[in-house]
Amino acid sequence: MFGPLISKPGTSKKNKTGSWRTGLKPKFLQKNCIACKMCLLLCPEGCISGEEKNTFICDYDYCKGCGICAAVCPKQDIEMVKEE
C-alpha cells in the first residue's frame, strides 16, 4: 500500500496561495508610474507583470499582500488597500 508519496512539479502554480492574504492587498494606481520595475523585481512571489508606464498589475491568485511593492515604489503609485 502506498500513501501520498510523490508530487509532480508545478505545485507553486497549481496552489492559489493568494488565499493566504490577510486584510491588505496592493492597488496599482497607474497614474505616476515611471516603469522602473522595482515592484516587479522585488515581489517575492513574482506575480507582478507589466512593461510600459502605468501598465503594471499583479496576480491576486498568488499575491500574499506583503506590501513590498508599495513600500519600494518611488512614486507612491501603489497603495495597500483593504480587501473587499
Place this chain on the structure above:
Amino acid sequence: MKELLEGSQAIAKIVKLCKPGVISAYPITPQTHIVEELAQMKADGQLNAEFINVESEHSAASVVLGAVATGVRAFTASSSQGLIYMSEVLFNIAGMRLPVVLTCANRALSAPISIWNDHQDSISLRDTGWIQFYPESIQEAVDFHLIAYRLGEDKTVMLPVMICIDGYILTHGIEVVDMPTQEEVDKFLPIYQPPYKLDVDNPLTLGHLADPEYYMETRYAIQETHKEVIKLIPSVIQEFSKIFGRSYNGLIEEYRTKDAERVIVAMGSVCGTIKEVVDELRTKGKKVGLLKILCYRPFPTGEIYEALKNVSRVAVVDRALSLGSFAPLATEIKATFFNKKKKPKVISSFIVGLGGRDITKNSIKEIFRLLTTKERSLEFIDLKPELLKESYG
C-alpha cells in the same frame, strides 16, 4: 558451489552477484571486511558498480538513498555508532519507499565503547519502517541478501531491508557456504525496474513536505505494507527454494517445539548454541525447544502465536534492552498473547550477551533452569555483581 568463506567475504560475494549499481559505505568494526572486500573487487575490475567513498555514515546512507531514487540498485553496510549516525536518513529511505539493502554487523552502542556484539544498534531502529531479518548462520545471511533485494523491490512492497548479522560471530566466522552462480541469481533477481524514479524528462519530487492533511496516510501505508510482506515472504521463499534448493519458513523457525513444555525464543547466531543445548537436554528426556525469530520487522505475531500457544513456559532471550523499561522482544512476545485464550502460563524475559559477553551453553542451561513457574520480568544472565556498587568512589 560450496566454498569455505569468512562471513564478510561471503556477503561481499553475494552482494556482487546481486549486481548493485551503487555501493557507498564508511568503514566501521565489525562491518569493515564486507565493504573492504567489495572495494577490492571494484579495484580489481571484477565489480561493475560505482563505489562512492564518503566522509561519514550519514553521507553513505544519503548516497544510497539518492542512488535508489534514480532507479539504481544500491547497497550499504554499517554497525553500531555508524548505523545510529545513519538513522535520520534511514527513516527517510523507508518514508520515500526506496528498497535499499543494508547489512548491519550487529555491535553494542557507546558508552562505554564496545566493538563487540549485541543487538542494540538495529533493535533501536526497529521503528524506522525497514524490514529486518536476523539470520542465524552465514548461509542464511547470504540467502537473505538475495531475498532482501527481491522482497524489497517487489512493486507492492518498495521498502528497504536490513540484514542484521551478529558482529564477529557471523562477520568474521568461517563457514562452508553454498554460493549460487550468477545465472541462478539472475533468474531469481531480475534487473531493478522501479515504479517511480528521478528522471529529468518526467520530473517528480520525493520526500517533500506533507502537511497534517497527508502525513498520517503515508505512515498507515507502510504499516499496511508490512502486513502484506508477512504474506508475501512465503511465496518469495518458495521461488527461492525452486532455484537454490534451500528452504526456509522465512518468518520463524520452530526447532523441536511440537511437544515442548519449555521453549526459548531468540534471534540471530545464538540460536545455534540454543539448538545444541536443546539437543543435549532432549537426550536426557527434557521436553525443550527453540523458536527462532528470523523476521523481526514485520513482526510475525500470527505465526508466533501458533508456535507457542500450547507451550507452558516460554523464555525470551534479548540481546538488547529498552533501558528503564522491558526487553524489546519479550515485550512483543507478551503483547502477542495479551487477551488470548490459549497462551503460555509463564513468559519470562532474559538479557544475555550485551557488549559481546560470551553466551555459552551454560548460559542457555541457566535460562532453562530459571524457567520455572515463577515468571521473571527481566533477568540478567552471567551478570557480575562484584563489578557493581551503590555509590561512586
